[in-house]
Amino acid sequence: MKNLMSLFCLVCFICFSSTITAQEFASISEEKPVDFKKRSPIYDYSEKQLNNVDTIPDYASKKNKLKITGTIYESDGITPAKNVLLFIHQADEHGNFELKRHNKKRYVHHRGWIRTDADGHYTFYTFVPGKYIYGNELKQILPIVKEPGKPEYKIATYLFDDDPLLNDKRSKVKRADVSNRILKLDKKEGLYVAKRDIVLGKEVIDSYAE
Structure with a gap:
């Protein structure tokens, strides 16, 4: 009985791992996946070989160019995490999410993907997003992470x-509570530079506002 249970658990694990792997690499397949419209945008990259540097569309034409660098660590906060996918998307300089459509699926135009190198490093060349003038939302860039397996x-x-909302005493978001994810912009030769390190499993959230 124990042997049967062990075999059953092994088969389930293999099937689960195969499903995740197939989904991760479905984006570079010639055929459109069945779940294409519903799946996370992190799988929608088109490059066959992602590396640890990416440039957001329209970067060259933006005034407030921004370079974000950082290291992704394993849950111990010490070991660099390699082969981790990091996807970001953001609003434009006016605070609007520019939407486009591909294969009947809508997506945010200003987006990008990286896969960390052996040292866990990543770099995005993007721009500072604007704040939506009719809302009370923070300026932000929205990320999704995919660990191997x-x-x-x-x-x-x-x-x-x-x-300004981070400095507003009336704001629900308190600077002290989000200090680890605040980008402090330093301008060098016409380019803003900022850094943010990520520890896997430490900042997981269920949802975010777009």
Whole structure:
């Protein structure tokens, strides 16, 4: 009986791992996956070989260019995490999410993907998003993480040090509570530079506002 249970658990594990792997690499398959319209956008990259650097669409034409760098660590906060997918998308400089459509699926135009290298490093070339003038939302960049062999999950958004809402005493978001994800912009040769490190499993959230 114990042998049968062990065999059953092994088969389930193999099937689960195969499903995740197939989903991760479905984006580079010639055939459109059945769940294409419902699946997370983290799987919608088109490059066959992702690396640890990516550039957001329209980067060259944006005024407030931004370079974000960082290291993704395993849950111990020490070991660099390699082969981790990190996907981001964001609003434009006016605070609007520019939507486009591909194969009948809508997506945010300003987006990008990286896969960490052996040292866990990543870099995005993007721009500082604007704040939606009719809302009371923070300026933010929205990320999703995918560890090897595990389902994707959303993590806490990137915030900006100069956002007035972070300094507003009436705001529900307190600077002290989100200090680890605030980008402090340093301008060098016409380019803003900021850093954010990520520890896997430490900033998981169930949902985020777009």
